[in-house]
């Protein structure tokens with residue numbers, strides 16, 4: 127594993143200089159006319175109709191902030207410039223952010239302009255953030271890249287972190303090659319039936335694995351670090367441990383190790399708390415508790431059995 131330290135820079139700057147960033151924005155925009163931006167492939171014209179993500183042509187964000195609570199390699203000393211996109215292309219029963227991901231009526235009149243979103247990016251850079259952290263970007267990739275092209279012309283230079291549920295289209299990710307510097311996908315489930323029951327899509331493992339394979343193709347497993355030790359290029363896969371092994375941690379780490387590389391860095395998270403439909407319906411009884419120390423230990427053991435390296439982030443964090 128190599129860890130290169132060098133002066134900060136964002137990949138998209140060279141694309142901006144050559145005009146390629148504008149070309150990519152146009153190519154992504156073309157997907158919105160018969161939308162195939164994400165694997166739902168709703169094929170709606172987003173200028174007149176909404177698909178499964180309930181989001182039209184203009185950017186819609188819920189909030190933005192300087193975030194100090196991400197993995198240390200993302201937040202660093204000065205924080206990560208986090209932009210929470212409104213709405214989502216999944217509908218997880220246990221979503222901690224359900225008030226911004228699954229309440230589209232809240233955001234019906236909240237669309238902003240591309241220039242307005244560019245100003246948000248620049249504000250976060252001005253506040254000293256190490257990076258821009260796009261949270262749940264999958265359904266708004268064209269909007270984000272349009273704004274990025276404007277912001278790059280106005281002096282934006284921090285790396286982009288793509289913080290995703292991994293229900294992403296491989297073709298869309300291909301258009302982000304050279305734009306995104308840090309891939310930070312979840313790998314939520316290993317079993318299709320569980321994904322269907324808990325996130326509302328029958329093909330989650332297949333789609334997420336294909337998306338993560340594309341991210342890995344773009345960056346490989348090596349990390350490039352900035353002067354302060356924050357991640358400036360690479361991939362970090364997040365897995366949230368769920369009660370009763372519903373996330374299928376062992377199957378997922380085995381897949382990563384076998385099909386991609388045992389040296390990819392994994393962030394294993396123990397912060398699951400019952401929320402949203404888990405609390406309001408009776409349909410998810412095993413999810414109405416936090417994980418046990420034994421469930422956490424099994425997940426850590428599985429990670430250590432299949433993966434190599436010492437960069438994994440193990441966030442037990444149960445208070």
Ligand code: SF4
Pocket residue numbers: 161162163164165166167168169170172176177178179180181215264265266
């Ligand atoms: S981005 Fe939205 S409209 Fe487009 S395919 Fe995905 S869910 Fe459907």
